[in-house]
């Protein structure tokens with residue numbers, strides 16, 4: 001479809017704002033991050049960016065960021081899919097209510113959410129008490145102020161993105177496709193794997209893109225639930241910028257995050273275009 | 281090949297009985313049409329036979345065996361949906377092969393049978409295309425091939441032709457007939473188009489408000505519809521309630537007075553059980569002359585005066601709407617001759633062409649719906 005002149009002119013202000021507020025920060029980030037460390041050095045100087053990969057803390061933060069983002073994405077996908085499937089099969093009344101429940105985390109501030117999790121996951125919190133009562137553990141285990149806390153918090157925060165992306169495609173599936181498969185001899189399990197999953201692939205891909213990129217760039221939740229000993233790239237960046245006031249190092253981490261983002265989107269687009277070739 | 285017996289089948293959605301007490305038998309190898317207006321429960325009936333929905337009352341038997349406990353994937357039925365429901369992410373080949381793969385048919389045999397099915401439905405070599413790359417008519421054929429390749433006991437078709445344009449629809453009608461004859465599969469075909477039902481079927485089941493209004497062979501249902509509703513749906517344009525008078529009007533005819541009109545028409549038919557009837561006559565059976573025409577018929581008992589109110593040109597003839605003072609409503613009549621709006625005419629309703637029909641008991645019909 002060719003966009004008419006009228007919508008194009010309407011979109012111009014926003015597109016211009018986007019250009020300014022996306023391109024400008026990126027340029028500034030690159031300028032600062034690639035600034036020469038020595039007086040005599042020349043721009044661009046990759047010492048700082050490479051330093052992120054070289055330093056122990058930088059490397060740990062990088063690995064942790066990727067690990068947490070992957071785990072959060074996987075959990076959102078595996079746990080969110082059945083929820084989305086269930087909601088899509090509910091009647092309109094229940095669907096509305098359940099959707100409200102799903103979107104609820106968006107309505108609470110990150111601080112309140114983090115506080116809630118700290119209480120629930122603390123040494124004397126519900127989670128530890130429950131695990132002890134079930135006899136799975138003897139003494140309370142650390143569930144916050146570490147990676148587990150970050151994973152739980154981010155999963156809670158990002159699950160709605162996955163569920164909503166999946167619901168958008170699930171709702172549009174023609175029930176006759178399932179019936180057609182059934183009449184051809186496919187059991188419900190077979191219908192799920194061979195018909196429903198492929199039909200929801202676009203939603204899965206959208207959800208993955210959203211959840212992974214948001215998990216990678218999340219700050220407040222990992223900051224509040226991760227504690228000081230489990231830095232990820234964003235919290236490390238914050239430390240450099242506002243504790244050590246080393247803007248050059250902070251910008252270098254920013255560049256690493258940018259590279260990660262571009263890398264992920266590129267891989268994602270490649271997978272999507274291969275997987276979706278037949279969808280039209 | 282199996283016969284299908286539907287006995288007293290009902291399905292309720294909340295307050296509404298989508299179908300109520302539907303019974304009919306589709307003999308093995310036959311082509312049965314379910315005919316009725318939109319919303320009368322045709323699709324629901326088909327879904328109950330296929331097992332996509334659970335029935336609330338009654339029983340469905342396929343090949344003599346009750347299937348109510350069998351899920352759809354164990355019933356071995358082929359279903360063609362109104363919107364074709366092809367799997368969009370699979371090629372034509374994979375769509376057609378789907379049922380064979382679920383049955384664990386060997387690879388080489390699958391390929392052979394898919395090719396055979398694609399050939400049967402007259403598809404050109406499009407096996408590696410995706411559904412969206414096909415025209416409506418081609419998608420239709422893929423849907424048929426996919427349903428037939430599993431060699432189903434019964435083929436269920438839900439308005440398969442309604443999404444095609446007129447020319448293609450006429451062509452596919454012949455194709456369906458050929459394919460059904462070649463495969464000999466018992467077919468149940470849902471349609472709201474009387475012409476489709478008449479041309480394709482061995483048996484027509486007319487449905488109304490979730491119930492069966494009549495079932496017969498096309499010729500029988502055309503010549504003597506069971507009720508005014510069936511006649512109306514099969515294109516009998518002129519229907520007037522009336523009352524059968526005592527005794528014979530002339531040798532072999534009954535005198536029937538039209539309700540809310542002065543006309544007393546002679547009808548050459550056997551005396552119906554009930555005096556309250558509906559008179560029905562098709563437009564093409566009515567003769568129309570210019571006013572002042574004389575002759576045995578023009579002066580006979582079933583000739584009426586009228587004025588042309590409106591006409592439509594249909595190619596082979598002109599259909600007129602004629603106001604007759606002796607009748608409660610306008611008469612629809614076909615004529616070769618040209619008349620203008622406002623012309624005085626004389627119409628003749630041959631006694632042998634008028635059918636006496638059972639009025640539809642409004643109570644019986646509304647039983648099905650709240």
Ligand SMILES: Nc1ncnc2c1ncn2[C@@H]1O[C@H](COP(=O)(O)OP(=O)(O)O)[C@@H](O)[C@H]1O
Pocket residue numbers: 293296297298299316317318319320321322323324325
């Ligand atoms: N899943 C459903 N839920 C609620 N009502 C339904 C459902 N399916 C059909 N109906 C109702 O049942 C009646 C018969 O529908 P249907 O069998 O689709 O008619 P047809 O195919 O003859 O047009 C309609 O009034 C329709 O609204």
Ligand SMILES: [Mg+2]
Pocket residue numbers: 319322323324
């Ligand atoms: Mg229908």
